[in-house]
Every structure is written in C-alpha cells, then in structure tokens.
Amino acid sequence: MSGLRARVRAELTAEIKRLARAQMEAQGPNDLNLRAIARELGMVSSAVYRYFASRDELLTALIIDAYDELGRTAEDADAGCDPADTVGRFVTVATAIYRWARTSPSQYLLLFGTPVPGYAAPIDTVAAAIRVTTVLQHILDEAGRQGATPAVAPIVPPTVQPDLATVRALTDSTVSDQLLLTGLQSWTAMFGAITFILNGQFRNVVGDVDALFGAFADLLARQVIGARHD
Amino acid sequence: MSGLRARVRAELTAEIKRLARAQMEAQGPNDLNLRAIARELGMVSSAVYRYFASRDELLTALIIDAYDELGRTAEDADAGCDPADTVGRFVTVATAIYRWARTSPSQYLLLFGTPVPGYAAPIDTVAAAIRVTTVLQHILDEAGRQGATPAVAPIVPPTVQPDLATVRALTDSTVSDQLLLTGLQSWTAMFGAITFILNGQFRNVVGDVDALFGAFADLLARQVIGARHD
C-alpha cells in the first residue's frame, strides 16, 4: 500500500482548501487565515505547513481552483447549446457564470474583486484563467463565421489593434476587430454587472437582481452579435 | 479668537484624512491603519480618537469624501458640455470619471471595490453616492426628451419595472423603461471596465488601456442613445 499515505495527503490537502473556501465564504474574501483553518482541522497551526509552504501558496491554489471551476462552468454551459445559435450561447454562458458567482461569491471575488494587497498571482494561474475567456472567443469566432457584425460599430483605436490581433491569434480566428472589441466590451460589462450585484451596489435600487442580470445578458448578446432591428 | 482651536481642529481632521488617503494609495485600499496614521502625524495613536471616534468613522468620512469628489468630477465634466449633445456628455463624463479613478485608484476602489469586511456603510453616505448617478440620469432625461431610443431594445423584466419607476421619479423624468434600463446597463459596464482596468485584469492583454476605455465609452454612449446606423 504505497499509495495510502499519498491518498491521505491528497485528501487533507483538499480538506484544507475546502475549509479555506468555507472560511472566505463566511467572512468575506481576502480573509484567509491559516491558524483558523488549522483550528477547524483540529490541528496545530504549524501542521498546515506540511501541505502548503505559505499562505500565498494556498491562495494561489485556491485561485487556480476557482478559475478552473469557472472555466468548467462556462465550458459545460456552452457545450449544451446549439453551436450555431451564438446569441443563445452568449446568454447561456453568461447566466451560468452569474449563477456560479452567486453560489460562490467569495471564489468569484477572489478572481475579480480587489486584488489581495502584496499578493502577485504567479504564472501558474494563467492557464486556468484563460479557459473562461476562450469560451467567449469561440462564440465570437462562430458569430464571425456567420458574418455577424456588432449592433453598433465601435471605433477601434489604432494602438489597440495589435492587441486584438494577438488575442485573435489564440483561436486561429478571423473575427473582425469591431466584433472582437465589442465582444471584449460585453465581456467586461458582464463581469462588471456581476461584481456590482455581488458587492451590493444595486441594493435599494433594484430588488430582483437575477432578472436584471438576465436582461443585461440578453441585451449584451444582441449588442455584440448584430441586433435584429425592427 | 474663539475660532482658533476650531480652525486647528478642522485642519488636523483634514490632515488625518489626507494621510489616510495617502496610506491607502500606497498600500492598497482596505488597508486603513490608525496607528500608522498617528505615527506619520507624529502623534500617539490614541490622539487620533480626539478626531474620529473609531476606525469605521474615519472610513465613513473617507467614503463620503470620495463620493463627493467623484460626484463633483462628473458634475463639472457635464457642466462643460453642450446640454443637447447627450452622446458627447456621456463620453465626457465617463472619461472624467475614468481619469479620476486612475488618479485615485484606492479612492475609487473604496467605493466600487470589494467591500471592507465587517463594515456597513451608514445612511450618511447615500446623499453623496447619489450625485454621480444623478448626472447620468440628467443625460438620459435629455436624451429621452429628444426622443432617443437605445440602439438595441432591451427586454424589460416585469419585476424590474417598479424599480425603474422609482428611479425615474428621482428626476421627474419621463424616460422610457428601455432607455433607462439600457442606461443602467451602460453605467454598470462603464464602472466594470474601470474596475477591470484598475485591478489589472487587462494586463498582458491590452497595452493602451486608456485608448481601450475611450473606445468603450464611445461605444456605450452610442448603444444607449440611438446608434447612427449606416
């Protein structure tokens, strides 16, 4: 049974992360406390260092997990859609992301909230971070192939064009600058709306924030992928 | 000279807030440290309590100041515009807000970043918070009077209609639900973009974030206030 110790180790590592997440969910993100985790584990605080070399290392692991969960959520939602229905895909993915954010607000804010001071995300996080944006890219690619253009044509600043070219290259896409820029805008807007809602910025303004987000998602999708004007 | 002591007091109160702002700007928001402020003031830590009864009270004062600065920034920007040019007003105000956020990122994040855990903003902040949104409302009102409609018509959820009615009543406006909802969306998108940029979410993606924001602001304005289609 050479794998026994390894298995116990893996389980405890997962348990530490689980407790860390629960703690952040309870006391707000940016409030990761090694000693409290050890306490809940029934261990002495220094024992946690057998599993994570430092607080930052645990934080990094949590961030990667969160990015992966978010990415998987988006991928799964997209996979269930009719590939040709790009507006539907956008709305479905946006809604799935929103639901995930509402379920695990502190995990969401770990990624998109105010960065933890003194913490710089290492490169390890990039691969996981890219997953969710890749989903959008694929939707834009399909829309581009269908000849869609944004409802309102953006003015693309010359200095941003090379950046768009780099982004486009990631998915071998031939999407236009205008569609890509609008997509970037809508993506930003979607995350902005989620963050606003999570942070309670609509408190005392809008009651049914779920409905509000739904309306936003639908609107954004149609702004990006050619409005049906009437 | 009965006002001397009062004047010194007012000056020191302002100085404490100034140091607090500088400290947050240097070490990130959510990092307000009474003892450090006292140290920089050359005072003993307990002396600060002559000016603010607690850390939360200082935080509240800073939040109100930030909302007021932001509100004034938006109002001033709008005041310099041709009142009839609603697209221009939107872009000008958005750009002014963006510049302010770039100049004082921690003040911006104090308002729109992840809330400080355990801190609940008291009602005193509301009056100051409303200023900036009132500016947008006035722009929307004018657009509505001119008969503008959004570039893409949103679907207004029934549960959100009463909320929109409440918001509309604040400025005696007769703006349509569709215009108001789209305005709310664009406003959220604008703050979302600023937050993304401040938090470095575009790092390694877009270099010239100022140009990016400019493009976003222009796009948002034309999405809200009737696109000129061609």
Place this chain on the structure above:
DNA sequence: TGTACATCAGTGAACGCGCGTTCACTGATGTAC
C-alpha cells in the same frame, strides 16, 4: 518474513509583529464674571 533505517505528519513552544481601543493623566487654551 522480519528487521533496520528513512521518511514524513503532526506537536508544542516560541518569535516578532502589529493592530484597535480604553483610561487616567497633564498642561495648555478658551470662557465667564
């Protein structure tokens, strides 16, 4: 299969640090007659 050794998980004490807040106090500045 059994023994000798290496690996590793968890302990317990300690280090160094810094925070917000309270409280009794001193001494200077303002006020009232």
Place this chain on the structure above:
DNA sequence: TGTACATCAGTGAACGCGCGTTCACTGATGTAC
C-alpha cells in the same frame, strides 16, 4: 482687565487579541534488504 474655572488636545501605558512562520521534537508509517 484680571482671575477662577471649564474645556479640550495630546500623552503614555496597558489590554486583549491574533496573525504567519520557524524549529527541534516525537511517534507512526513506509521501504529495502
């Protein structure tokens, strides 16, 4: 105008708290011959 008293700013010590991290250690689990 001068004196007696009240107000207030700032001091210094202390309380209670909790954090991340290190280190020498014990004892149990795994490995090699």
